[in-house]
Amino acid sequence: MRCGQTGCGATGRIAAICVSERRGEHKLPVEEAELVEDYGLRGDAHAERGSTRQVSLLEWEAANAFFRDSRLAYRPGIFAENIVVSGLALRRLSPGDRLRLGEQAIVEITQRGKQCHSHCRIFEELGRCLMPEQGLFARVITGGSLKVGDKVVPEKRPPVSAEGISHDAKPNKKVSTGSDTETT
Numbered sequence: 001m002r003c004g005q006t007g008c009g010a011t012g013r014i015a016a017i018c019v020s021e022r023r024g025e026h027k028l029p030v031e032e033a034e035l036v037e038d039y040g041l042r043g044d045a046h047a048e049r050g051s052t053r054q055v056s057l058l059e060w061e062a063a064n065a066f067f068r069d070s071r072l073a074y075r076p077g078i079f080a081e082n083i084v085v086s087g088l089a090l091r092r093l094s095p096g097d098r099l100r101l102g103e104q105a106i107v108e109i110t111q112r113g114k115q116c117h118s119h120c121r122i123f124e125e126l127g128r129c130l131m132p133e134q135g136l137f138a139r140v141i142t143g144g145s146l147k148v149g150d151k152v153v154p155e156k157r158p159p160v161s162a163e164g165i166s167h168d169a170k171p172n173k174k175v176s177t178g179s180d181t182e183t184t
Contacts, residue, residue, distance in 0.1 A: 011088065014085060016060075018081060020046075020077070022045050025157070036140060038139065039143075040054035052111065053111060054084050056131070056136065057085060057135070057138060058130070064088075079129070079130055087152075093109050093113060100154075101144070102151070104142060106144075107139065110138055162171070
């Protein structure tokens, strides 16, 4: 189920939205939040203009399965994830795929998984963590309001020119290339 140029027929729902004021702590569930273009969730410590990891996503079903054989229960935000999606196989998405969240917000997947920089309580109890295996990271293409229960729909990828530039790319945007910044 790669979404690619044609999109996908599947639809999911936002099961949880989670934010934290500081990095390095569990996020707390909220009923609604605002995704800000090229920034992330308003009020979340991980939101950052220009970052490729402005928001993190996790599949509800995968999170619950992770805890199935343990004495712990899944609580949204425990992995520091921002948006928990149910009913949509996020594990089948790839960098470049896009999701419409709610009525107008659009995010583009930029990364699958991450390296755990510290062993959290979950890792200490179970010997593994879910985010390196199942977590997705995205940048916010179009902002918008989100509520728990909103639809999550895979979108078609924008066409790409022969030069590798997306047709919806914004001109004259500053892009970090590591040691310096260039204008595209």
